[in-house]
Amino acid sequence: MARAADGRDNTGQARRPTALHARIQQDVESRIVSGEWPPGTRIPFEHELTAEYGCSRMTVNKALSELVRKGLIERRRKSGSYVRQPEVLSAVLEIHQLEREVRALGLDYDFRLIERVERTADDQDCRRLVLEQPGNILGLKGLHIAGQRPFCLEDRLISLAEVPLAQDADFSRNPPGSWLLEQVPWSAAEHRINARGADAHAARALDLAEGTPCLVIARRTWNANGSITQVNLTYPGDMHTLVAQFGPSLRTA
Template identity: 85%
Template sequence: MAEERARKSVSRKIETKPLALHARIQRDVEDRIVSGEWPPGTRIPFEHELTAEYGCSRMTVNKALSELVKKGLIERRRKSGSYVRQPEVLSAVLEIHQLEREVRALGLAYDFRLIEREERTADDGDRKRLRLPRSGRVLSLKGLHTAGQRPFCLEDRLISLEEVPQALEADFSRNPPGTWLLEQVPWSAAEHRIRATGADRDIADVLDLAEGAPCLVIERRTWNASGSITQVNLTYPGDMHTLVAQFAPSARPG
């Protein structure tokens, strides 16, 4: 019994131990970034400003910012300061493309049309797609990207309103949600799943295909330290998208 009380006492001490000052500065800055208060491209306060705000040494602030650089949340620019970093891509296959750029690279006119928009409490399917630990509000969006006069990609997207509440005020009638999210909300990790499928009746109608026609589906979820941001299913007609990756032979043992 005495041992159990001792363990509980140690646990309470650990839980109530205050954060080191550099860790608190790091947490405060990170919270502003992942909440979207400071979107990509925002210059964060100079080191001397943070030193005055927290009443600490320049070394303490520098340590906090260095950790944020390691996490890929900020970048330092010589003689300019520190800025919220734009997300970086990892490879050609895993790159998060803006569909408008894909279309214009083909030399075709681009357009986007919002088909459906719905705010709702996440159901089991929504929670599974976003991997939400509990129920919350989500924004469901469906839209069509076109290349020239031809359907190019059907977008079926969920946005977590717990992480991105500002999405409710965004106008997606012409501005593609993927482009808006890349500009407004920092992400730290993404997962891609790629599969082939036959177009069902609804997809065939939107993409102007015969029912059962081959399609390529890219399923993508992005998240940050705070939680899941969005999950999207991008469905392309089979002849409208190619995945490319470059690689080299691995080094042979000597």
């Protein structure tokens, strides 16, 4: 809303001053979201923020408590408050756009295309896409970024027999997962979920030590004509949680 120079908004009403605890909260949150304070950073102690803002400890505590509630920081006994590792909760039986996952954390999103290769499917490609015979495919590798931190490594195959439009799509500007959901109808999908240590390529892309535990979601989607795409999504193990909700059925375990 536009503000006038005399402290009134464009309806003529006087502005309400921002409560100090809310300003402290906003200041700390902006440093976290911008990446200035990455996950694991210890934020200033309460007495330091009290001195910086010239306020009571109760005011600072109120601001930090709200940041804890939002999942941005965690308090450690006798150690202080630290920026939390972001964590995504995803439903196992749904296909999500990674951009939405990142923005749900309150972080800026970016995608970087690492590799794009058009080729005839080899034996491994045929197994991933469940192709009866080799055809032309598009291989894509890219990195999804949350704030300033690598969030997910994507390794995707697209069948050009089923999705010929992908041949001319600009995936350097539009992440392939989002593009496919918008452009290509699908009728069935399969998720395979594994925990594995980061290999050299994943470790380098995700800025991890080789062997760091990662969560890998292998997804294949298809329609009545055949496979559309297969993708392996590799997340650092501390950044993703899968959730399934279900009710009782006639069968029991």
